[in-house]
Amino acid sequence: MPWAVSPTIDQLRILTCVLSPFAVVVTLFRLYVRRTQGKLWWDDLWVALSAFMTVIFVTVFVLHIRNPLTNPMTQYQKVVVYYFCPITFYTVAWTARISILLTVMRLSFALLRKLLVGAIALFILCWTILFAQTFWVCETQPGWKESPLAQCDLGRQVAITLIIMDVICDTILIGAPLSLLWGSRLQRGLKIRLIAVFASTAIMTATSLYHDFTIYVFGGLQEAFAANLQVSSSLLVANLSVIVAFIFRATSSDETYSSKTAAGVATFGGGTNLRRGRAPTFGGIETIMHDDPQIKVQVNISHTDDTFRTWDEDDKAGREVGPGRVDKIELKSFPPSSDAV
Secondary structure: OHHHOOOOHHHHHHHHHHHHHHHHHHHHHHHHHHHHHOOOOHHHHHHHHHHHHHHHHHHHHHHHOOOOOOOOOOHHHHHHHHHHHHHHHHHHHHHHHHHHHHHHHOOOOHHHHHHHHHHHHHHHHHHHHHHHHHHHHHHOOHHHHHOOOOOOOOHHHHHHHHHHHHHHHHHHHHHHHHHHHOOOOOOHHHHHHHHHHHHHHHHHHHHHHHHHHHHHHOOHHHHHHHHHHHHHHHHHHHHHHHHHHHHHHHHOOOHHHHOOOOOOOOOOOOOEEEEEEOOOOOOEEEEEOOOOOOOEEEEEEEOOOOEEEEEEOOOOOOEEEEOOOOOEEEEEEEOOOOOOO
């Protein structure tokens, strides 16, 4: 079976030193795009943390797989380097997942946003449990600390925990963008972006389950290979929706996509959300008061059969701006911009 073939140390070095740095470069490009567009938000902060920890992971992993016979590190240093491998691995994987959830959150309506906040809390809890379990398992079998390679056998207990958490959390990651796509009439650009999130999350799920499988069955170099594959794929997946949106914006002739359109999209400079409700048909432009008198927010709604409410973040009561099915929503904020993507 192909997945049962053990990679060589040189193959591991190539994978680690090529794919992961490429994912970091993609992240830097994503942050540059968001910065120039004035759309930096919390999902960008988390993916930046994931990229930073990827650099640390690559560094400690390359140190860890050095030839133990020629490795100048002391045994204590080898143990410390090994512990940094799972710590940075879990940090990359879970910060990338949180970034994906936040990307969906900035495209979602108020109710889904509240649910996603709970999902983020669940992800952080899983991340903490895996940290604690790694130390619990490794410290109860200290014999590995004296071996030339100094690598702990995580065993099936950790693998089973990972499988359960990955299935639950990746189901949430797949379901979140699907809940926005199901029965909605989003603009083409937003829909493409959500489809990209959904499809790419499925890829991340496959690599994470493959890693869990190698821990459960093989361990050793197969596990290390799968861990590196998951690190790089997680970071790439976290950036994919933004890169797809950038390419679509650069190549699309659809003016409605490049206009100031949004469905409750959040940025560090924006503060207007949308929420669904019900009512009769109407359309037109509404100007909404903002906390900052220098900022004017306009909502243009036409051909609706669903009520939408729009409110400033501090105005929890909200105000109805139109009923019916939404064919087009244009939200303009001057300054700053509240672009959809």
